[in-house]
Amino acid sequence: MKLVCSQSDLSTHLSLTSRAVPKSPTHPVLANVLAIADAQTNRVSLTAFDLSLGIRTSFSALVLQAGAIALPAKLLNDIVSRLGEGEITLEKQSSTESEITLVHKSGRYQIRATLADEFPELPVIEDAQKTLLQADALIEGLRGSLFATSTDETKQVLTGVHLTIKQDGLEFAATDGHRLAVVETTNDSPEAQKKPSEWQREHKSNLEVTVPARALRELERMLAFSNAPSEPVSLYFDRGQAVFEWQNQRLTTRTLEGQYPAYQLLIPQQFQRELILERRQFLSALERIAVLADQKNNLVKLSIDSAAQQITLSVEAQDIGSAVESIPAQVSGEDLDIAFNIKYLMDGLKNIQSSEIQMQLNTNLTPVIFRPLGGLKMTYLAMPVQLRT
Numbered sequence: 001m002k003l004v005c006s007q008s009d010l011s012t013h014l015s016l017t018s019r020a021v022p023k024s025p026t027h028p029v030l031a032n033v034l035a036i037a038d039a040q041t042n043r044v045s046l047t048a049f050d051l052s053l054g055i056r057t058s059f060s061a062l063v064l065q066a067g068a069i070a071l072p073a074k075l076l077n078d079i080v081s082r083l084g085e086g087e088i089t090l091e092k093q094s095s096t097e098s099e100i101t102l103v104h105k106s107g108r109y110q111i112r113a114t115l116a117d118e119f120p121e122l123p124v125i126e127d128a129q130k131t132l133l134q135a136d137a138l139i140e141g142l143r144g145s146l147f148a149t150s151t152d153e154t155k156q157v158l159t160g161v162h163l164t165i166k167q168d169g170l171e172f173a174a175t176d177g178h179r180l181a182v183v184e185t186t187n188d189s190p191e192a193q194k195k196p197s198e199w200q201r202e203h204k205s206n207l208e209v210t211v212p213a214r215a216l217r218e219l220e221r222m223l224a225f226s227n228a229p230s231e232p233v234s235l236y237f238d239r240g241q242a243v244f245e246w247q248n249q250r251l252t253t254r255t256l257e258g259q260y261p262a263y264q265l266l267i268p269q270q271f272q273r274e275l276i277l278e279r280r281q282f283l284s285a286l287e288r289i290a291v292l293a294d295q296k297n298n299l300v301k302l303s304i305d306s307a308a309q310q311i312t313l314s315v316e317a318q319d320i321g322s323a324v325e326s327i328p329a330q331v332s333g334e335d336l337d338i339a340f341n342i343k344y345l346m347d348g349l350k351n352i353q354s355s356e357i358q359m360q361l362n363t364n365l366t367p368v369i370f371r372p373l374g375g376l377k378m379t380y381l382a383m384p385v386q387l388r389t
Contacts, residue, residue: 001067001092003037003044007083007104009059013046014077016225019218020048020055021073032070034119035090039066043248047122048073053215054122054252057222067092068116069100076102079109122252125236125243131165131207132232135223135246137185141172142220144183144378147347149213150176157258161216165207165235173263174213179344180263180381181351209237210260215253219244222251267381268367271360273304273333275311276373279357281327283349286342289315289323293342296320299385300342306331315342338364339385348380 017033025031034047045058069092079102080088089103092113102109142161150158155177164171165187172183223233226247233246237255244251286300293300296317303312312326338361349357354372361368364387370380 001037001069001100002065002090003061003063004087004089005044005059005061007080007085007088009061010088011077011080011083012225013057013059014073014080016057016218016222017046017048017055018073018077019221020050020053022050026051029070029114029118029120031073032114032119033073033076034068034070034116036068036116037061037063037066037090039063045248047119049120049122049252051120052254053212053218054250055218055222056122056250058248069098070114070116070119071100071111072113076111079111122250123241123243125238125241128236128238129207131235133165133170133235134187135226135230135233137170137187138233139220139223140185140376141170141183142216144351144353144376145172145174145181146213146216146220147351148174148176148179148181148380152176157210157256157260160210160212160256162208162210162260162263167206173260175261175263178341178383179348180266180379181348182263182267182379182381184377208260209242210256210258211242212253212256215242215251219251222249266367267369267379268360268362270362271333271369272362273331273336273360275304275332275359276330277311277327277357277359279349279352279355279372282357283346285313285325285327286346286349289313289325290342290346292317292321292323298341298343299339300345301337301339301387304329304331304333304336304338306333306335336361336364337387338368339387340368340382341385344382348382352376352378352380 022030030050036045042060042063043058044061045056047056083104083106086105091101098113098115100111100113102111145161149161158176162173169184169186174181233244236243240255242253242255293315301314309329309331310326311329312324314324316322348370352370352372354375356373358371358373364384367381367383372378
């Protein structure tokens, strides 16, 4: 095996794939990244796999001799990332050799390696229906939902995003039990252009799958690196596995088992109070008073004043201090005091991409809905916290 590539290409793709290398591998070979050089296509693919998440990327190189070898991911990444720009030559002398030579203008490195046949194969889903997803729609949906997933591993199904593939679009839902984010995007893929009856005959009903947030964060990162590929992303899922493929890139992941909550039933359909606020102004005020909220219980009280057409944000941190800020709002409905975990409010506002937001609510103990005015179709639900009197 012998190839010549640029330092920047090798470093970038090592960085992407290394995110699937386990920190404490159950088997030594999993600490490696598999490099395969193809002389026919003049491409090099890099693969990492922790037996749950698998990432494969590829890039152009001058392949003088085809071959494959498993290289220590962290060591190789540490070396390559510190080299300056320029060409890198990787060479393995024979098919049985377990050492590779890396040559750069800065110097020469000998790296102990592992034979490629010891590296586990990425999962392959056979005979599964292929679903085509637009990259832009995927990125939009992931950015608007991933932040609301749970980190509690005892509630496994909530640690992922629930993806529903409909005839006319995609729906992303994420909840940790305290807040809920739902994003709906259009999906202008060839499948979405089919007549409804044709699509329904193939799919019978909407397709639904829950994918771990960790895998989807890597998918979002890889798609952003690819500059949102113009061709659709192919999705296959079956028997507890999901595979995303595009532009010689591949991400595989296990899916999350279990019934995802019926989240649509949690969203109120009628509201007694409604506010329109400037999002950036609201978020900036929250960020300022969060300095005090963080010192105590992370609670912020919102006092809605319809006569003054404003809301007042206040924080009480006993033995430390307090803070009060008021911002203008278009208020319809009666006055109300309501409290939230300030982190949940800020998270939602940071991920709603519009200049103005609509806030809808009923009482101080029922779910509150935030939506962007214009742009992405997103619903963010936050549960209030009971105020102690």
